[in-house]
Amino acid sequence: MAHIKLPEDLPGIRGPFAFRPETAKPMSELAEVLLHTPGSLSMADSELIATYVSSRNDCHYCQTSHGAIAAYHLGGDEQLVLDVKHDFESAGISEKLKALLNIAGRVQQGGKLVRAEDVGRARGHGATDLEIHDTVLIAAAFCMYNRYVDGLATWAPADTESYRRRAAAVAENGYMGALAAVAAQAAASKGE
Incomplete structure (x- = not known):
């Protein structure tokens, strides 16, 4: 049970985002730039970095959701995501x-x-330099996101299929699209 009253039907970061939309917007914009906007790193590599950091922080929701998005960008290769989390030095990724x-x-x-x-x-x-910068910022940002999710004791689905379904939507529509979906779901829950 969450430490504060959050929408019960919105797991992980989605609950706090619905609770405080004013902070959700800049946090989602940062995720959009770092993970979804073409730039320095591929979307798959950016998501793998987010997944790895979230795994090291033991944030179940973030490592599972971003791992599913990484796998989506990797053509469904969930094993590679697991390999990166377990021992990236032995994983089948670039040096x-x-x-x-x-x-x-x-x-x-x-x-x-x-x-x-x-x-x-x-x-x-x-x-x-841009790739190094973005790696450091992704890692720092995910320490914040992970602590935000776990510090409020949000809940996380146990089944992997729900993460896969959401991964496709986020991978195709981005993090700002995901934020719009959270707002719509929160409004529907309130009967607006």
């Missing part, structure tokens, strides 16, 4: 992504733990 995940893991532990050699490794595998 550049491995180096970026290493940086993300250090940020998850503490920003000052990122070392020059970590950044050098990423650069050595072709990572640009």
Whole structure:
């Protein structure tokens, strides 16, 4: 049971987003830029970084939802997502992504733990300054998102199929589209 009164039919971050739309909008805009807008990293790589950080933070809702979105972008390869969460150094991903995940893991532990050699490794595998920047920001943002979700004791569905269905919608419509769906669902729950 959540620590505050949240809509009971909206799991994870969707409940707090419906509760406080004023903060949901900028948080969703940040997720849109980092995870869904074409830019430095592919959507699959961005989602894998978010999944990995969420897994290290033991946030069930975020690691499962973003893992499902990553798998969607990877053509349904859920095993690769699990491999990245378990041991990214042995996973079937590029050396550049491995180096970026290493940086993300250090940020998850503490920003000052990122070392020059970590950044050098990423650069050595072709990572640009923008990719390094976005990796650090994704990792930092997901520490915030994870603590937001778990700090309010939100609930998370146990079945993986609900995450897969939502993943398709988010992957196709983005995070601002997902926010609009939350607002519509919250309004319907209130009978508006």
